[in-house]
Amino acid sequence: MITKExxxxxxxxxxxxxxxxxxxxxxxxxxxxxxxxxxxxxxxRLGLGVLVYVNTDRCCxxxxxxxxxxxxxxxxxxxxxxxxxxxxxxxxxxxKVFLYVEGGxxxxxxxxPPEGGENAYTISHEIALNPGEQYTIFPxxxxxxxxxxxxxxxxxxxxxxxxxxxxxxxxxxxxxxRIANS
Amino acid sequence: MITKExxxxxxxxxxxxxxxxxxxxxxxxxxxxxxxxxxxxxxxRLGLGVLVYVNTDRCCxxxxxxxxxxxxxxxxxxxxxxxxxxxxxxxxxxxKVFLYVEGGxxxxxxxxPPEGGENAYTISHEIALNPGEQYTIFPxxxxxxxxxxxxxxxxxxxxxxxxxxxxxxxxxxxxxxRIANS
Numbered sequence: 366m367i368t369k370e371x372x373x374x375x376x377x378x379x380x381x382x383x384x385x386x387x388x389x390x391x392x393x394x395x396x397x398x399x400x401x402x403x404x405x406x407x408x409x410r411l412g413l414g415v416l417v418y419v420n421t422d423r424c425c426x427x428x429x430x431x432x433x434x435x436x437x438x439x440x441x442x443x444x445x446x447x448x449x450x451x452x453x454x455x456x457x458x459x460x461k462v463f464l465y466v467e468g469g470x471x472x473x474x475x476x477x478p479p480e481g482g483e484n485a486y487t488i489s490h491e492i493a494l495n496p497g498e499q500y501t502i503f504p505x506x507x508x509x510x511x512x513x514x515x516x517x518x519x520x521x522x523x524x525x526x527x528x529x530x531x532x533x534x535x536x537x538x539x540x541x542x543r544i545a546n547s
Numbered sequence: 548m549i550t551k552e553x554x555x556x557x558x559x560x561x562x563x564x565x566x567x568x569x570x571x572x573x574x575x576x577x578x579x580x581x582x583x584x585x586x587x588x589x590x591x592r593l594g595l596g597v598l599v600y601v602n603t604d605r606c607c608x609x610x611x612x613x614x615x616x617x618x619x620x621x622x623x624x625x626x627x628x629x630x631x632x633x634x635x636x637x638x639x640x641x642x643k644v645f646l647y648v649e650g651g652x653x654x655x656x657x658x659x660p661p662e663g664g665e666n667a668y669t670i671s672h673e674i675a676l677n678p679g680e681q682y683t684i685f686p687x688x689x690x691x692x693x694x695x696x697x698x699x700x701x702x703x704x705x706x707x708x709x710x711x712x713x714x715x716x717x718x719x720x721x722x723x724x725r726i727a728n729s
Contacts, residue, residue: 387568387569387571389569389641389678389679390679394679418636418638418681418704419636419681419683419704421634421683423606423634423706424605424606424607424634424636424704424706425606425704426636426638452605452606454600454601454606454608456600456608458570458571496571497571498573499601501601501603520608522600522601522606522608522704523606524605
């Protein structure tokens with residue numbers, strides 16, 4: 366859970382990252398940036414800002430803003446109904462992001478899972494994305510990612526997004542952020 | 548048909564537009580920018596630069612670069628096999644683009660169809676897109692667009708792109724650009 370004051374502060378931070386990444390968003394969009402903390406209440410370490418541009422029955426596009434060293438926890442996108450699960454392409458626009466996917470473990474990876482929750486990170490095949498580099502994740506495969514020391518701005522192009530169906534390795538996680546009423 | 552020399556010149560122009568729009572692309576991507584002239588050999592008036600980031604069976608993302616006043620001719624995306632046809636969202640990143648879609652004609656629209664080919668433009672319901680503004684075109688509906696006086700950079704998020712199936716109102720058009728062998 367985060368407070369409304371923190372929500373506004375974090376949206377400002379994400380807006381500044383988008384600005385650095387050359388991404389122009391409208392004032393209305395700024396107030397729509399989702400501050401995803403995965404219900405863990407530790408946004409600076411575990412979280413990301415998400416601006417959904419479009420999400421129809423067939424396709425979706427988002428902009429992601431990540432603070433320095435921030436982690437999006439390990440998860441996968443399972444089949445939903447008759448659909449094979451979400452397919453997504455991450456394109457780094459600014460900064461650097463390290464993506465971890467299924468495959469042989471990378472020796473000496475650049476990132477470590479956030480301290481205290483290491484058990485919820487089971488894969489370590491590293492894909493480093495600099496600006497202009499991208500990678501496609503196919504349905505049903507685990508992945509997590511962490512921003513480099515400056516943070517990162519990442520565009521996500523995908524099939525329909527249904528975050529509520531995502532399966533996180535860390536079972537404490539609730540994908541939908543709760544905002545305090547105060 | 549365009550020459551290899553023109554191809555390289557036009558890719559440079561598109562790259563410069565992307566730079567203005569805050570879009571970072573790699574040197575390899577620069578050489579992959581498609582210079583679409585619709586077979587009309589009049590790129591500065593009728594054409595656009597297209598960089599395809601990803602195009603899988605399920606979704607697609609592209610960056611479009613348009614010179615000042617350049618037009619993408621009227622077309623629609625028909626059903627393909629069992630699929631309902633391409634759905635696409637255009638998001639203006641830089642400059643300005645005027646999109647014309649089906650609906651009541653806009654009085655005094657900002658753009659005119661390119662001279663000499665007016666008969667191939669049958670719709671004039673105008674949607675003006677400034678940076679940060681976007682519009683979704685659903686399958687089977689006609690549309691065309693023209694860049695404003697500075698040109699435009701537009702992101703396109705869509706279902707699978709199969710340009711060869713597009714139906715243009717102007718029957719002279721061949722969607723696939725031919726490059727001269729000389």
